[in-house]
Amino acid sequence: MESLTSRQKKALETREKLLKTSLDLFNKYGFEHVSVEQITKACNVSKGTFYTHFPSKYDVILEKFMELDQFYSTVEKNIDPSLSASEKILFVYQQQMNYLTKVVGKDLLRTVYTAAMTNQVEQDHYLINPQRKIFQIMNTYIEEGIRQGEFRQDVSAPNIQAIIRRCMRANVYDWLIHSEDFDLASEMAQFTTIVLDGLKSHK
Incomplete structure (x- = not known):
């Protein structure tokens, strides 16, 4: 199995960060009260990056x-x-x-x-x-x-x-x-x- 490139590793790290941050925010504020914008701001990424990894919250x-x-x-x-x-x-x-x-x-x-x-x-x-x-x-x-x-x-x-x-x-x-x-x-x-x-x- 080929090792991941630095770009692929970065993408996986970003996905995991989005995942963890989203769940933390959902637990803290409630699913319906958390927007994609809040998630991306907390992760310091763009909305486009979020939707690259997840079609919706x-x-x-x-x-x-x-x-x-x-x-x-x-x-x-x-x-x-x-x-x-x-x-x-x-x-x-x-x-x-x-x-x-x-x-x-x-x-x-x-x-x-x-x-x-x-x-x-x-x-x-x-x-x-x-x-x-x-x-x-x-x-x-x-x-x-x-x-x-x-x-x-x-x-x-x-x-x-x-x-x-x-x-x-x-x-x-x-x-x-x-x-x-x-x-x-x-x-x-x-x-x-x-x-x-x-x-x-x-x-």
Whole structure:
């Protein structure tokens, strides 16, 4: 692999600086109250430089969230194939909640959720995009559970998928608005287990 030129290294440094500064400003003032001009002034670069690296300020957040989806690919590889579909779903959520708590943190997640609720983000934004890795993994397990008769046949796969996705968002939202004594991983496990039990076939 060829080493980077000094110009390429400089570009990467600028991108990283824009990324960090943007997130710091979002956390301090709120996503909707920070302009691209504020970001570029703080970094001492032009607006053109910002747009060279990020199409919009929301794309700064997407950059970090896409890193999170890379984590899910690693989790998927470590799942025991002998587990039931429900157990696989619970395992993925357990790993996800631990990662959000210990690595991502509340500040960034609050920024993501706040940005998703503003009119500055398109309706089909990344947070709910069905092509996200986490949703693709969950869909695979849900379809597996339906095929194997673990889940009810009277509820369609898309409806089960929507319910399982809401388990994630609801618990993360609760975590963001509660104090530090809210254990995201255990609350998610309890909540999702109850939901999954209601979706199982009880023939």
